[in-house]
Amino acid sequence: MAAPLPNRDFVTTIRDDGSRPFLFPADTRGRFTLARQVSALLLIGFYLSLPWIKIGGYPAVFLDVAERRFHLFGIILAAQDMWLLFFLITGLGFSLFFVTALLGRIWCGWACPHTVFLDHVFRRIERLIDGDAVSRRTLAAAPLSGEKMARRVLKHGLYLLVSATIAHLFLAYFVSLPAVWSMVSAAPVEHWSAFGFMTVFTGLLYFNFAWFREQLCIVICPYGRIQSALIDDNSLVIGYDTQRGEPRGKVHAAGAGLPAESSAKTGDCVACNRCVHVCPTGIDIRQGLQLECVGCTACIDACDEVMTRLHRPTGLIRYDSQAGFSGRITRWLRPRTVLYGILLLVGASVATWALSTVRPANFGVTRITGAPYIVSADFVRNQFFVRIVNKRNEPARFVLHLRRAPAGLQQNGLTAPIEVGPLGEIVQPLVLQQARRDYAGPFIFGVEVGSASGSFHLQRDVEFLGPDARLLREEENEQREHDHREPARH
């Protein structure tokens, strides 16, 4: 049973009985096809090479979940830096708003890993083994034979191989390549959870790319749905120029050089249906903007090829806005693009600033439980715990300095540089005391912890607590008078 005819009332890839017609999109040639192939090659190279490239001794992207250390292009983030995720997520949100309002579903067609791997890896394998769209459809309908069996085994074997490769490199993002390699070399019994993850993930990828395909974009992907709410009449979409194309008409036998009255009667669309045959989501772009369209540009190249052959201008199907298709001028500068742009800029600036505050270590100063301060015969004393966290995978030496400390403040503890092991943390007492005669009341001072080499430092403001200085003086004076009077009585 063939797929239903494309229409705007229901999804073409789901039949009345709920079954799914498998699509056999035809090949395209042209500038967009070529450009997408080149960009996909670069993107696949980028995705797959990240775990191999080392920056500062770590893979370029290494989300070390086990150690809770996240390496991003030389920046090391620890669990304590999780708050930066706020900027990552809002940043993604604002970029999404901005790009979609301006350029429509440019992400889906050009950069989404689903599209990139499907169109440029899995569909390529399918094309290589099963041939073009017509051969694929014939083969699918043919009864099982030795040849069909061989082709199916070869194709699905390659699918599984590629899925497993992607799954392994994906795991390498989280555990690094050497760990993946050592797990691959060892028996599955030694790491069931990783083996299970790998099997399930490979299976999911295989299912998705071998069969599920456009259903992911149409039914599951939330981004595809949100975009419907972000696009307006001035957003860039792929569409069909109804004014130029309609009414559709067959080309006369003469082909090019149509009589004037004939071209006046019919539009430029020759109803060849090439745009429908190449569509990977089974829609007819001439029916207008539809949620199934992932902006893959296949119909642009298909139509341009036909138009070129007929010596008619290309661009009957093209990138344009809804406004452009209805003969108006596309307004790029609109309240929503300006607003989204400003939000994106503000978000990006704050995120850059936030990221610049991240250091390879963290520290905190907390008051030791018990009395907030202690007044002894000669001193006012405050006691703190200093916790230093080393986020690096190698030992580091830290030094502690007091800043803006008043004269006479004595530091006990952490006076010498201290070494913290790889990914380790230490807690040490810092006891500060000030001689009574120098004491002038509570004050705020800075505690600075930096690397011994001086490559970075962090500072925290801490309050030195104590009694009011005048009360302390009065108490001292009373004590002195008392001391003076005592011997006099004898």
Added chain:
Amino acid sequence: MNPAPNTPPPDDQLRPHEFDGIQEYDRRLPNWWLATFYGAIIFWAGYWFYYERAHLGPTNQARVEQQIAVIEAARLAAAPSVDDASLWKMSRNPVFVEAGRATFTTTCVSCHTEKLTGAIGPNLVDHLWIHGGRPTEIYNTVTNGVLAKGMPSWGPVLGPKKITEAVAYVLSYHQEGEPIEVQAAWVPPPPPK
């Protein structure tokens, strides 16, 4: 072949509700979607039978308790026995004393000084003790602290093992049976003039 732009299904397939002029057709859900739906129901039945009905799997509470028991057992195995005799014995053992010295150097020296002769905190090498000089008394003082005078309670910070080692290190400066005198309060050396 030129499909009509719209091929509306029969009217009876249109659902009655309408929002902002948008109506929906009553279409069958995709079979693969129904498969996930019925699959989830079948999974639920099995899960419910396994955990709630037949009690074949452990409950979450039992699992938590089991994990806590493992942690507790490890802690008990690591916690040293604390009595005067064993603390004295540890103070003669170089392994314990060395481990205790490491803890003392990072944690205690800021008040008791590297030579244990005292500064902010009292002298630990003389025969004068404020809160008791028997090994278990020293151990308790370290664990619970003397908050009014600024000695923190180190129990939650260091744990029994490190405290035992640190006490063994202090005891290594003393001899079993030596005199213990009670001191009322520690008088720190005056500030440098």
